[in-house]
Amino acid sequence: xxxxxxxxxxxxxxxxxxxxxxxxxxxxxEDRDPDAARTAASxxxxxxxxxxxxxxxxxLAILAVPPAHVARTLRDAQARNLARAYxxxxxxxxxxxxxxxxxxxxTTGYIGGHPLAGREKSGPLAARADLFEGRPWVLTPxxxxxxxxxxxxxxxxxLCGAVPVVMDPxxxxxxxxxxxxxxxxxxxxxxxxxxxxxxxxARIAGQGVRxxxxxxxxxxxxxxxxxxxxxxxxxxxxxxxxxxxxAVIGSLRSLAKEPNSPAGEAAAEELVARLRRGNAGQARIxxxxxxxxxxYAAVPVxxxxxxxxxxxxxxxxxxxxxxxxxxAIEHSPGQNVGLVTLYVDPDAAPGxxxxxxxxxxxxxx
Ligand SMILES: NC(=O)C1=CN([C@@H]2O[C@H](COP(=O)(O)OP(=O)(O)OC[C@H]3O[C@@H](n4cnc5c(N)ncnc54)[C@H](O)[C@@H]3O)[C@@H](O)[C@H]2O)C=CC1
Ligand SMILES: O=C(O)C(=O)Cc1ccc(O)cc1
Numbered sequence: 001x002x003x004x005x006x007x008x009x010x011x012x013x014x015x016x017x018x019x020x021x022x023x024x025x026x027x028x029x030e031d032r033d034p035d036a037a038r039t040a041a042s043x044x045x046x047x048x049x050x051x052x053x054x055x056x057x058x059x060l061a062i063l064a065v066p067p068a069h070v071a072r073t074l075r076d077a078q079a080r081n082l083a084r085a086y087x088x089x090x091x092x093x094x095x096x097x098x099x100x101x102x103x104x105x106x107t108t109g110y111i112g113g114h115p116l117a118g119r120e121k122s123g124p125l126a127a128r129a130d131l132f133e134g135r136p137w138v139l140t141p142x143x144x145x146x147x148x149x150x151x152x153x154x155x156x157x158x159l160c161g162a163v164p165v166v167m168d169p170x171x172x173x174x175x176x177x178x179x180x181x182x183x184x185x186x187x188x189x190x191x192x193x194x195x196x197x198x199x200x201x202a203r204i205a206g207q208g209v210r211x212x213x214x215x216x217x218x219x220x221x222x223x224x225x226x227x228x229x230x231x232x233x234x235x236x237x238x239x240x241x242x243x244x245x246x247a248v249i250g251s252l253r254s255l256a257k258e259p260n261s262p263a264g265e266a267a268a269e270e271l272v273a274r275l276r277r278g279n280a281g282q283a284r285i286x287x288x289x290x291x292x293x294x295x296y297a298a299v300p301v302x303x304x305x306x307x308x309x310x311x312x313x314x315x316x317x318x319x320x321x322x323x324x325x326x327x328a329i330e331h332s333p334g335q336n337v338g339l340v341t342l343y344v345d346p347d348a349a350p351g352x353x354x355x356x357x358x359x360x361x362x363x364x365x
Contacts, residue, residue: 001020001025001059001060001152001155001156001159002025002026002059003025003026003027003028003058003059004017004020004025004026004027004028004058004059004060004061004062004083004156005027005028005029005030005049005054005058005060005061005062005077005082005083006020006027006028006029006030006040006045006046006061006062006064007030007031007061007062007063007064007065007073007077008030008031008063008064008065008066008069008073009029009030009031009036009037009039009040009045009064009124010031010036010064010122010123010124010127011118011119011121011122011123011124011126011127012064012089012115012118012127012131013029013031013040013062013064013065013089013124013127014029014039014040014043014045014124014127015127015128015129015131015132016062016064016089016115016132016156016160017029017040017045017046017127018043018044018045018127018128018129019129019130019131019132019159019160019161020046020156020159020160021044021045021046022129023159025159026046026047026058027045027046027047028046028047028048028049028053028054028058029041029045029046029047029048029049030048030049034048036123036124037049039123039124039125040124040127043124043125043127045124045127054080054082057081057082057083057084058082058083058084059083059084059085059152060083060084060085060086060087060152060153060155060156061077061082061083061085061086061087062087062088062089062156063077063086063087063088063089063090064088064089065088065090066090066221066222066225067090067091067092067095067096067225067226067228067229068225068228068229070088070090070096070099070100071096071099071100071103071105072099072103074086074088074096074100074105074110075100075103075105078105078106078109084109084148084152085109085110085111085146085148085149085152085153086109086110086111086149087110087111087112087113087139087149087152087153087156088110088112088113089113089114089115090112090114091114091176091180091181091226091229091230092114092173092176092226092229092230093112093114093138093140093167093169093172093173094169094170094172094173094229094230095229095230096112096229097112097140097142097169107142107144107145108144108145108146108149109146109149110145110149111139111140111141111145111149111150111153112138112139112140112141112169113137113138113139113140113153113156113157114137114138114140114172114176115131115132115135115136115137115138115157115160115162116135116136116137116138116180117131117132117135117162118131119131120214120215120216120217120218121217122219122222130161131160132157132160132161132162133160133161133162134161134162134163135162135163136162136163136164136165137157137160137162137163137164137165138164138165138166138167138172139153139154139157139164139165139166139167140166140167140168140169140172141166142169173230173233174233176230177230177233177234177236177237178237181226181227181230181233181234181237182234182237182238182241183215184215184216184218184223184226185227185234185238186238186241187212187213187214187215187216188215188216188223190209190212190213190216191213191216192216194209194213206330207330244274247270247274248271248274250267251267251268251270251271252267252271254266254267255267255268255271287326295346296325296326296343296344296345296346297343297344297345297346297348297349298341298342298343298349299341299342299343299344299349299352299353299356299363300339300340300341300342300363300364301313301339301340301341301342301356301361301362301363301364302337302338302339302340302361302362302363302364303337303338303339303340303361304336304337305335305336305337305338309338310329310340313340313361316356316359316361317342317352317356320351320352320355320356322344322345322348322351322352323344323345323348324342324343324344325343325344325345326343327340327341327342327343328340328341328343329341339364
């Protein structure tokens with residue numbers, strides 16, 4: 001790919017443009033908000049497209065606009081003969097394709113796309129060239145999609161460092177309802193419980209509540225569009241969730257009323273069964289770069305809140321010659337220690353823990 005146009009230079013469009021520019025692709029930028037395109041250009045994402053600026057169609061146009069704008073942006077771009085192939089990055093795939101068909105557009109030159117990577121921030125200033133590195137990128141070709149269009153989209157995915165996954169649009173929308181859209185709402189509803197929390201409660205917030213609510217910081221205007229475009233599938237997931245929630249509340253009420261009775265015991269068992277199903281579901285989430293989650297052993301190490309502590313720990317693990325496969329850091333402001341959980345080969349874990357203790361580190365059991 002030598003040339004591309006990015007239409008919509010927000011978080012995702014600018015991230016794509018940065019990745020392509022770094023690979024030497026000449027990228028032209030356009031946004032209905034001229035400031036967004038200028039900002040993206042100033043970040044090194046490409047050059048602002050001027051109306052008379054295109055002598056011939058570019059190799060690929062990437063539509064990175066909100067869901068309800070995809071089909072109309074495709075119509076306008078095709079009318080301007082902007083590109084030889086078109087794709088989008090929208091979080092839903094069924095409705096833009098249906099709208100494109102109903103507008104009578106040339107859908108042979110268009111392939112739906114969706115990078116499964118994002119941030120809870122919007123706009124070009126939140127963009128990152130490496131946002132898609134190792135992440136799945138769904139493509140939804142249909143029987144009419146031209147082979148050169150599919151290949152161009154595959155090249156885009158590869159230049160962004162992502163992993164292509166081919167899916168049917170309807171199957172995609174059900175999948176993202178489960179793994180992205182319903183979780184977003186659950187996160188938002190949980191975070192909303194904190195709106196009127198006392199100062200004291202907010203101050204002691206730890207890593208768990210941060211993990212559960214991180215995506216609740218997303219842009220409500222964009223999420224309104226995503227949820228509108230996938231409302232039925234998201235409602236299906238949340239209906240099942242509501243059933244579980246009602247059962248859990250029932251168990252907790254029994255426990256609160258008579259914890260030491262047979263009924264309380266049954267309620268506790270019921271809760272544990274649901275927590276175990278949570279363990280099982282969580283274990284289905286693939287590890288880094290989409291690889292199957294390996295059974296790593298966790299070695300939790302307490303570190304002091306001082307500059308260079310993390311580097312000192314890594315150097316110690318390196319000297320013990322153990323590879324860190326994954327890492328989690330728990331740190332709550334106001335506390336003078338943090339907990340670093342090192343995930344390592346299970347065979348190496350006991351030796352690593354013992355040697356770290358020998359070197360003066362505190363390893364939790
Ligand atoms: N935010 C996220 O984490 C992810 C978003 N997506 C999808 O990427 C697309 C863009 O989302 P973000 O970059 O997050 O939003 P954003 O709000 O950061 O950027 C959207 C940009 O599109 C521009 N725009 C809106 N309508 C336009 C039109 N008709 N013509 C030209 N420009 C127009 C806006 O001015 C804005 O600069 C959406 O379809 C979203 O579903 C996909 C993966 C992750
Ligand atoms: O922030 C995160 O972890 C996300 O998962 C963001 C995200 C939002 C919307 C998408 O269509 C894809 C990814």
